[in-house]
Amino acid sequence: xxxxxxxxxxxxxxxxxxxxxxxxxxxxxxxxxxxxxxxxxxxxxxxxxxxxxxxxxxxxxxxxxxxxxxxxxxxxxxxxxxxxxxxxxxxxxxxxxxxxxxxxxxxxxxxxxxxxxxxxxxxxxxxxxxxxxxxxxxxxxxxxxxxxxxxxxxxxxxxxxxxxxxxxxxxxxx
Amino acid sequence: xxxxxxxxxxxxxxxxxxxxxxxxxxxxxxxxxxxxxxxxxxxxxxxxxxxxxxxxxxxxxxxxxxxxxxxxxxxxxxxxxxxxxxxxxxxxxxxxxxxxxxxxxxxxxxxxxxxxxxxxxxxxxxxxxxxxxxxxxxxxxxxxxxxxxxxxxxxxxxxxxxxxxxxxxxxxxxxxxxxxxxxxxxxxxxxxxxxxxxxxxxxxxxxxxxxx
Numbered sequence: 001x002x003x004x005x006x007x008x009x010x011x012x013x014x015x016x017x018x019x020x021x022x023x024x025x026x027x028x029x030x031x032x033x034x035x036x037x038x039x040x041x042x043x044x045x046x047x048x049x050x051x052x053x054x055x056x057x058x059x060x061x062x063x064x065x066x067x068x069x070x071x072x073x074x075x076x077x078x079x080x081x082x083x084x085x086x087x088x089x090x091x092x093x094x095x096x097x098x099x100x101x102x103x104x105x106x107x108x109x110x111x112x113x114x115x116x117x118x119x120x121x122x123x124x125x126x127x128x129x130x131x132x133x134x135x136x137x138x139x140x141x142x143x144x145x146x147x148x149x150x151x152x153x154x155x156x157x158x159x160x161x162x163x164x165x166x167x168x169x170x171x172x173x174x
Numbered sequence: 175x176x177x178x179x180x181x182x183x184x185x186x187x188x189x190x191x192x193x194x195x196x197x198x199x200x201x202x203x204x205x206x207x208x209x210x211x212x213x214x215x216x217x218x219x220x221x222x223x224x225x226x227x228x229x230x231x232x233x234x235x236x237x238x239x240x241x242x243x244x245x246x247x248x249x250x251x252x253x254x255x256x257x258x259x260x261x262x263x264x265x266x267x268x269x270x271x272x273x274x275x276x277x278x279x280x281x282x283x284x285x286x287x288x289x290x291x292x293x294x295x296x297x298x299x300x301x302x303x304x305x306x307x308x309x310x311x312x313x314x315x316x317x318x319x320x321x322x323x324x325x326x327x328x329x330x331x332x333x334x335x336x337x338x339x340x341x342x343x344x345x346x347x348x349x350x351x352x353x354x355x356x357x358x359x360x361x362x363x364x365x366x367x368x369x370x371x372x373x374x375x376x377x378x379x380x381x382x383x384x385x386x
Contacts, residue, residue, distance in 0.1 A: 006250075009250060011244070011247070014244075014247070015240065015244070018240055018243065019240075021227075022235050022239065022240075022243075023232035023233050023234055023235060024227050024228065024230045024232050024233075025227070026232075026233045026234075026235055027230040027231055027232055027233040028226075028227050028230050030233060031230070039233075040235055040236060040239070043235060043239075044235070044239055044242060044243050047243050048243055048246055048247070051247050051250060052248070052250050052251045053250070053251055054250055055250055055251065055252065055253045056251075056253055056254065061217070062217065062220060062221070062224065063221070063224055065224035065225065065227050065228040066220050066221050066223065066224025066225075067224070068224070068227065069220065069223040069224045069226075069227045070220055070223070072227070073191070073192040073223065074192070076192060077192045081196065086196060086199050086200035086203045086266045086269070086270055087199065087203055087266065088203035088204075088206050088207055088265065088266045089254075089256045089265060089266075090213075090217070092207065092256045092265050095207055095208075095210065095213065112218070112221065113221050113224065113225065116218065116221045116222060116225055117225040117228070117229075120222060120225050120226070120229075121229075131222065131226075132226060134187060134188070134191055134193075135187075135190075135191045135222065135223050135226050136191075136226065137191075137193070138192075138193065139193070140188075140193055141184070141188070141193075156184055159183070159184050159187065160183060160184065163183045163184075163187070166218075166222070170218075
């Protein structure tokens with residue numbers, strides 16, 4: 001659908017994307033502590049950015065949900081910071097060393113995302129909660145610790161455990 | 175170029191989740207530009223973000239939201255391409271500097287060391303540091319955390335050897351004396367929270383004069 005938006009500036013496809021993602025972006029922002037009105041405005045801005053930047057979407061690199069997550073995240077960062085925030089361009093052709101050639105990687109990307117999704121759902125609840133908070137919350141880990149009333153070390157170790165578990169479920173060596 | 179020293183998972187996750195100060199975000203983005211392994215890991219982290227977004231309980235927008243957005247749809251942007259760097263400066267760093275690494279106007283700190291402060295906010299400082307081959311920084315420890323990524327050349331300390339792209343995390347429990355490797359100048363990007371504590375009293379005076 002996102003590819004239809006990119007290739008043909010397809011407004012119908014965009015409306016379907018909007019119906020699916022705008023309420024999820026709003027939920028992502030509200031759960032992270034953004035006020036409801038601001039989350040509403042930002043969700044609309046995020047969808048406008050999806051339309052404007054659709055040509056940059058590369059299905060070899062990420063799914064639509066992942067790409068839209070990065071757009072919403074960047075808008076949230078920009079809203080909170082007046083200073084220019086550094087970020088790297090995932091399509092930078094001058095990475096050192098070169099990233100592997102994404103030949104036939106759209107399928108691999110989809111499979112990996114599917115596996116990741118299953119792996120996240122299989123996390124124990126306390127680890128899932130901490131991963132969720134660390135992605136959605138605007139707050140640093142120290143504040144998350146304070147709110148959950150657990151030591152910072154516990155937050156960090158739960159994140160570490162969750163990441164290790166995800167890697168194991170994905171069958172990575174490292 | 176083999177990168178052996180990487181940022182911890184939790185640091186990379188904080189970057190991907192967008193919960194980082196601009197200085198630490200720049201050093202992370204610079205490392206990612208140089209490290210294919212961490213780029214792949216960060217892409218996985220973003221997948222987690224995507225999966226969580228997909229799984230979020232939808233929260234309805236106002237009834238006129240779609241109409242308002244549709245009314246504002248303009249022409250899509252052309253694809254943005256990052257321009258190549260003439261001297262291999264990582265793109266995020268070049269964007270921050272506004273020019274290539276070879277155009278940096280170094281401030282001298284003695285005959286063999288150069289630096290430029292790029293950012294300062296409270297106890298947090300980001301600097302470019304340059305040491306001539308064989309230069310010793312001097313024994314010091316850290317009041318807070320220090321992140322360093324090597325851009326050119328390399329250095330060695332009590333904990334190992336660091337070459338281009340390597341990412342060192344130093345904190346209060348590490349006392350070290352980094353020595354620039356022989357061959358070429360060593361150029362690093364460093365983010366320090368809380369400053370350095372040198373063993374030599376003279377160096378401490380010099381360091382505080384220069385705001386380190």
